[in-house]
Amino acid sequence: MMQSGASSIVQFENVTKKYGEGDATQLANDNVSFSIDEGEFVVILGQSGAGKSTVLNMLGGMDVPTSGRVTVAGQEVSKMNDRELSLYRAGTIGFIFQFYNLLPSLTALENVSLVKNIVKDAGDAEEMLAQVGLAEHKNKFPAQMSGGEQQRVSIARALAKNPKIILGDEPTGALDSETGVIVLELLQKLCREQKKTVILVTHNADIAQCADKVIRMKNGKVREIKINDSPKSVREVEW
Numbered sequence: 001m002m003q004s005g006a007s008s009i010v011q012f013e014n015v016t017k018k019y020g021e022g023d024a025t026q027l028a029n030d031n032v033s034f035s036i037d038e039g040e041f042v043v044i045l046g047q048s049g050a051g052k053s054t055v056l057n058m059l060g061g062m063d064v065p066t067s068g069r070v071t072v073a074g075q076e077v078s079k080m081n082d083r084e085l086s087l088y089r090a091g092t093i094g095f096i097f098q099f100y101n102l103l104p105s106l107t108a109l110e111n112v113s114l115v116k117n118i119v120k121d122a123g124d125a126e127e128m129l130a131q132v133g134l135a136e137h138k139n140k141f142p143a144q145m146s147g148g149e150q151q152r153v154s155i156a157r158a159l160a161k162n163p164k165i166i167l168g169d170e171p172t173g174a175l176d177s178e179t180g181v182i183v184l185e186l187l188q189k190l191c192r193e194q195k196k197t198v199i200l201v202t203h204n205a206d207i208a209q210c211a212d213k214v215i216r217m218k219n220g221k222v223r224e225i226k227i228n229d230s231p232k233s234v235r236e237v238e239w
C-alpha cells in the first residue's frame with residue numbers, strides 16, 4: 001500500500017460515493033484509497049463507468065464523498081462547507097475538460113482573463129497564452145480555433161489560477177492523436193518544469209506509459225496502483 005510520505009499532496013482514504021437511494025443506488029466509488037505525491041504525473045485509468053470522473057470531481061471539490069476522507073495539500077476537502085470548497089477550487093485546482101468549456105462569445109484572451117474574477121493574483125492572460133504557444137491566437141474566438149488550440153486555451157485558463165494541481169478529465173478524448181500528443185506533451189512539461197501535480201483521467205492505456213503512477217479502476221474500485229520507474233516522455237510513445 002501507498003504510505004503518505006512528507007511529499008504527499010493528495011490522499012483518498014476509504015472514499016465511497018453513492019448516488020441515488022434504495023433500488024436506484026449507484027455505488028460510483030467503493031472504498032477508494034490512494035495517495036499522490038507533489039509533482040507526480042498520475043493517470044487514473046479505467047473503462048467508461050469505472051468511477052474515474054467521480055474521483056476527479058471529489059478531488060476537485062465539485063462533489064463530496066458519502067463517506068471517507070479526501071485530503072489535499074494539508075486541507076481536509078471532505079469536511080469543507082460550500083464557501084471553503086469554492087475557495088479551494090479557486091486557489092488549488094486547475095481544471096481541464098474533454099470539451100474545453102470555453103465561452104464561445106469570448107476570445108482566447110478574454111476566456112483566460114475571466115480567471116481574474118475568481119482569483120486575486122491571477123496570472124497575466126497574455127503570458128499564460130504564450131506559455132501554451134498561442135500568443136498569436138489570442139484574439140481568436142473558440143470557433144476559429146482547432147480542438148487542440150481550444151484545449152490549450154483551457155490549459156492557459158487553468159494555469160492562470162496558478163494551481164498546485166491540474167486535473168484533466170479525458171483531456172485528449174475529443175482530439176485526433178496528433179493533436180492529443182501536443183496537449184499531453186504540454187501537460188507533461190508543466191509537470192516536469194513547473195512541478196505541477198498533474199492528474200489525468202482516461203480510458204486510453206497508451207497514456208499510462210507516460211505516467212509516474214497509474215491508478216487502475218473498475219466498478220468503482222481501485223484495482224491496481226502501479227509506480228512507473230521509467231515513465232516515457234510523450235514523444236517516445238507510439239500513438
Ligand SMILES: Nc1ncnc2c1ncn2[C@@H]1O[C@H](COP(=O)(O)OP(=O)(O)O)[C@@H](O)[C@H]1O
Pocket residue numbers: 019020026027028046047048049050051052053054055
Ligand atoms: N450524478 C450521478 N448520478 C447518478 N449516477 C452517477 C452520477 N455520476 C456518476 N454516476 C454513476 O457512477 C458510475 C461511475 O461514473 P463515473 O465516475 O462518471 O465513471 P467514469 O468517469 O469512469 O466513466 C457510473 O455507473 C455512473 O452512471
Ligand SMILES: [Mg+2]
Pocket residue numbers: 052053054169
Ligand atoms: Mg468520466
